[in-house]
Amino acid sequence: MTIHWIAIARTLGGLLLFAGAALLAPAGVALGYGEAAWWSFGGTALGTLATGGALWFGLGGVAPQDKDLGIREGFVIVALSWVVLSLVGALPFVISDVLPSYTDAFFETMSGFTTTGATIFGGGGNMDIEAMPRSFLFWRSLTHWIGGMGIILLTLAILPILGIGGFQLYRAEVPGPSADKLTPRVRETARRLWLVYVGITAVQVLFLLPAMSGFDAINHAFATMATGGFSTKNGSVADFDSAYVDGVITLFMVLAGMNFALHYRMLRGKAITVWRDTELRVYLGIIVAATGLLVVSTWSVSGVRLPVASEAQTSFAGYDSLGEALRYGVFQAVAIITSTGFGTADYEMWPPLAVGVVFLLFFCGGMAGSTGGGVKVMRHVVLAKNALNEFKQLVHPRAVLRTHLNGQPIAPAVLRNVLLFVVLYILLLFLGTLALAALGQDLWTAFAAALSCVGNIGPGWGTVGPTENYAHLPALSKWILSFLMMAGRLEIITVLIVFTPAFWRR
Amino acid sequence: MTIHWIAIARTLGGLLLFAGAALLAPAGVALGYGEAAWWSFGGTALGTLATGGALWFGLGGVAPQDKDLGIREGFVIVALSWVVLSLVGALPFVISDVLPSYTDAFFETMSGFTTTGATIFGGGGNMDIEAMPRSFLFWRSLTHWIGGMGIILLTLAILPILGIGGFQLYRAEVPGPSADKLTPRVRETARRLWLVYVGITAVQVLFLLPAMSGFDAINHAFATMATGGFSTKNGSVADFDSAYVDGVITLFMVLAGMNFALHYRMLRGKAITVWRDTELRVYLGIIVAATGLLVVSTWSVSGVRLPVASEAQTSFAGYDSLGEALRYGVFQAVAIITSTGFGTADYEMWPPLAVGVVFLLFFCGGMAGSTGGGVKVMRHVVLAKNALNEFKQLVHPRAVLRTHLNGQPIAPAVLRNVLLFVVLYILLLFLGTLALAALGQDLWTAFAAALSCVGNIGPGWGTVGPTENYAHLPALSKWILSFLMMAGRLEIITVLIVFTPAFWRR
Numbered sequence A, B: 001m002t003i004h005w006i007a008i009a010r011t012l013g014g015l016l017l018f019a020g021a022a023l024l025a026p027a028g029v030a031l032g033y034g035e036a037a038w039w040s041f042g043g044t045a046l047g048t049l050a051t052g053g054a055l056w057f058g059l060g061g062v063a064p065q066d067k068d069l070g071i072r073e074g075f076v077i078v079a080l081s082w083v084v085l086s087l088v089g090a091l092p093f094v095i096s097d098v099l100p101s102y103t104d105a106f107f108e109t110m111s112g113f114t115t116t117g118a119t120i121f122g123g124g125g126n127m128d129i130e131a132m133p134r135s136f137l138f139w140r141s142l143t144h145w146i147g148g149m150g151i152i153l154l155t156l157a158i159l160p161i162l163g164i165g166g167f168q169l170y171r172a173e174v175p176g177p178s179a180d181k182l183t184p185r186v187r188e189t190a191r192r193l194w195l196v197y198v199g200i201t202a203v204q205v206l207f208l209l210p211a212m213s214g215f216d217a218i219n220h221a222f223a224t225m226a227t228g229g230f231s232t233k234n235g236s237v238a239d240f241d242s243a244y245v246d247g248v249i250t251l252f253m254v255l256a257g258m259n260f261a262l263h264y265r266m267l268r269g270k271a272i273t274v275w276r277d278t279e280l281r282v283y284l285g286i287i288v289a290a291t292g293l294l295v296v297s298t299w300s301v302s303g304v305r306l307p308v309a310s311e312a313q314t315s316f317a318g319y320d321s322l323g324e325a326l327r328y329g330v331f332q333a334v335a336i337i338t339s340t341g342f343g344t345a346d347y348e349m350w351p352p353l354a355v356g357v358v359f360l361l362f363f364c365g366g367m368a369g370s371t372g373g374g375v376k377v378m379r380h381v382v383l384a385k386n387a388l389n390e391f392k393q394l395v396h397p398r399a400v401l402r403t404h405l406n407g408q409p410i411a412p413a414v415l416r417n418v419l420l421f422v423v424l425y426i427l428l429l430f431l432g433t434l435a436l437a438a439l440g441q442d443l444w445t446a447f448a449a450a451l452s453c454v455g456n457i458g459p460g461w462g463t464v465g466p467t468e469n470y471a472h473l474p475a476l477s478k479w480i481l482s483f484l485m486m487a488g489r490l491e492i493i494t495v496l497i498v499f500t501p502a503f504w505r506r
Ligand SMILES: [K+]
Pocket: A115, A116, A117, A227, A228, A229, A339, A340, A341, A456, A457, A458
């Protein structure tokens, strides 16, 4: 059984047609604002459309039919999709000289499409975010939004077919693994999820409009719904200095970190079944608990500060009012757990307990089937339930015990898949840390950069902290982090399987 | 089915008798050197023997027979053993005013019995290690040696009966879980392992004698074979400044990090089956690979330094000769992977690549059934083999694939046990980090201290780095770290199961 490379090439050709069409949008924005950069988008779009068209139509007669596309072709296509999109999407940055280095441009674009939001740009100097042409600000946000939509389709419609992700629990909403593969039913699921995604984005734009320009509202809505985190401001969301904006973005980050199948169910009026979802309850519970700890730690009641809010290490003076502590606490808790990475406060300067809480949130992640990255709440739930079950089994060695989630037994295959994911996640995190340290970063920064990128969060710690950026890293480190972003975004297994001998044998 | 508390109390009484006898040894050392501290050991020994005797003989008629001791009694006894030993063993420190704070004394003693080697003492001032009475230096080493022996018996003879540890693969050497529980056969296994342990320790003393005093040789042999790491010198092993001493200790650290069942097999002349052991090959392979990377990174060929040995961050000048780089590299690689924690170099000052390698070794650990702590090589092997198998399964969904280790299939129960361990290890690491950060440590130090203690390594990073100590931590942090040391030493599951509701129900 050989792999049908021609079919893969044709599918990627289709993806290029899509990318070319997408590039016309920033070209239009550039023309609208009278920016000279329009041709760097327009030219890239033309070349991309031509290449894509040649592959798609040229191979139309040669390529095997859809039914010949098997699991292995699926893995190759998924793994290559984000690479192809980023290779093409990086070109306008270089052509227009906004980012002269192709390495930087690729990093920025991969960071966009993977909804990571780690950026080469930083406040000040040549790399001033606000000095960038608006068409590039829009393109960065659009890569987020496209990537976010892509990941929802992937995890809820395509990966279950490939047997990946531990999300087979949601098969009720999507077709099972079957002979008919990419059937009309998948297309129908995709269409509905797309409508939900577009709808919520539009509502967020409306909510943001009273407090910012239409351009900023669209860009921040794109970055929020994708849990991306690119901002049009040097100081991220903090620059709006508005409790209203913070509140709206917090709310929509929470929505973006939820399983989109739940949104769809909710719209169909099944709110009660949504509320019964265990993962949702844990997700909201973590947000509430983390916010509580952050408030306790950062709120400076006049004269009375808790010992956990010790100022020993930082110059952070504490928030004067409960409202302020709550506003910054909940925003940052949600920004990190959902892996959005927006900032309204420099969490590295917070008191020790708050710093510890934010650090733990780096390992949490949003819900399965959301646009959020990281480990995902679902996997933590499965691991916790399994751990409690194992303890019971040790006390009662002869009992036959099963673990349930939302009333259904957790299949052994799901558990094994979660285990595999966690092992590979840690492996990538550690190899990434080692590589970045070897290339000159201090260990803490190396660890934080690898963690932030594999979890698609964006900001890290140390010299890639929330007030810093990734520009100063050596080129090879940027390529390594680009790979980590892609692997993390595609649930890791999908990417690494292509590197195993078993995949290519026979 | 209630728990037989009386039987548990009687067993712990027996343990106190043993502890009382052990305390007579440092009392003898104190008398021999004419130290006033002899009565603090003698007095504690008397009190301990009296209490232990009262429990053991007083409850002899009341307590149920051995056959009534079930799995749950076993867990409680194991979890309480290290606590009881440390509660008692800490007393002489306080009585003699060597460590006026009971918190410090308990931390130091738990660190000893768990073979962690994290210490309150540091070079200089009141806390000068070399200014301590020799009887206390000996007691610290003896707690290591007793703890090391205890852990070998526990993992190779007792935990398999309780269904813990994922080491059931070695059941050939030890009795299976059976109705006869603590049978003569367990005693026979224990006796043989004890002989091996004593024998190798004696050989190491002989090897060390040419280069140091008999007192130092015995203490360092105790600390080496237990992978403990307490030294009688302020500057640890570096103070001997001898390539011969470094070499001998490196060799015996490697032996101490090996499964003692393999040593026993080797002594029975089955060297070939030992060499075929997969875990042993991986263990040695990691040591060779890590040493290679450390040499590449720290060796300064005159004028020609590899880019990975960049001096950007530290004042470390590099080792002039290959021999020197090898000597310090292999020592530190082995000291960390075996979780001994001895130091001949300040790895925090090494170049970035070396720092990254040492950091990764913190997550490795020795072999199962050794005195080494950490995750253990066995678990990494099981996880890696399972990961490769899962990849194969994804490519061939309908195939029935099994994972093998040393020619035998890996039982699903073993895999589940490994998974549970890893989940709990990470959980403890993270909760420990959060707690220590909340109590005022910077995040990096908090993470490193939790990691070093749960892995029973000793030195960490930041303000608990290899040239620092744990004295400056707040009292509550010391108790938390003491708990982490104990949990890590007892394979975590053994300790945490006692905190689950399922354990106490029915
Ligand atoms: K992000």
